Amino acid sequence: MIKTQLDKYIIEYETQDFIKDDPVQFIHKFENKEDKEIAGFIASMFAYGKREVFIAKLNHIFSLMENKPLDFVKSFDCKNNNLCGCDYRFSKDCDFVQIIKVLNRLYTEKETLETLFKHNYNGEVWKMFQGVVDYFYSHIDMDVTKGFYHMLPNPEKKSAMKRMNMLLRWFVRKSPVDIGIWNFVPTSELLIPLDTHVAKISRKLGLLKRNDNGYESVVEITNNLKKFDPIDPIKYDFALFGYGVNNKV
Numbered sequence: 001m002i003k004t005q006l007d008k009y010i011i012e013y014e015t016q017d018f019i020k021d022d023p024v025q026f027i028h029k030f031e032n033k034e035d036k037e038i039a040g041f042i043a044s045m046f047a048y049g050k051r052e053v054f055i056a057k058l059n060h061i062f063s064l065m066e067n068k069p070l071d072f073v074k075s076f077d078c079k080n081n082n083l084c085g086c087d088y089r090f091s092k093d094c095d096f097v098q099i100i101k102v103l104n105r106l107y108t109e110k111e112t113l114e115t116l117f118k119h120n121y122n123g124e125v126w127k128m129f130q131g132v133v134d135y136f137y138s139h140i141d142m143d144v145t146k147g148f149y150h151m152l153p154n155p156e157k158k159s160a161m162k163r164m165n166m167l168l169r170w171f172v173r174k175s176p177v178d179i180g181i182w183n184f185v186p187t188s189e190l191l192i193p194l195d196t197h198v199a200k201i202s203r204k205l206g207l208l209k210r211n212d213n214g215y216e217s218v219v220e221i222t223n224n225l226k227k228f229d230p231i232d233p234i235k236y237d238f239a240l241f242g243y244g245v246n247n248k249v
Helices: 002-013 016-021 033-046 051-064 069-074 093-108 113-119 125-138 146-151 162-172 196-204 215-226 233-247
Strands: none
Touching (some): 033 051, 033 069, 093 125, 196 215, 196 233
């Protein structure tokens, strides 16, 4: 019964019309694969709070980059940069500058975000996240605030890692919304991007029994969604969104 209802919501909401109001829109603005990767990485870090607020902030950031994320990262000069006004809620300009500096280092070394994630993937998504985050932490070379660690949270703390799971969904799944440009992680290994809203809906549907919204809850919901589709369980992210919209949860 629940599966039938959720399958209908997937058909209704996993469409191109979904893109215009979602942070995934920033990936779709670019043609080059590496531009897409950098744009998605940045968009995912800022994707919390009110949508209209963080989308406006992201539009501002990409305008500062002249809508050329790869070129901006590769030519970035910390001493002469124009990233003023990139603070957002918990994070300050300096936190974002540090992230761009690390990206500059990565791309200067002839690597990419894809190779960084792929190098750290050995069949376990959570350990991959840890390796990626550790890379950024290990190259901090300026003063940052707690906002840096909010944008790139530590998987060791067993938080939901909502935004990084969302990023991986964008890059691994292929659909009218997700772009499917990474093929080294199977869709069956993706984890649900869990926030308080998704958690509330999941409890209402019986997909989540736990009271917290951390790592264990991510696993519980994902495992229950695998009962509906073991190959592509995270397509139900769209169904949970649709259920929330239609039932005003």
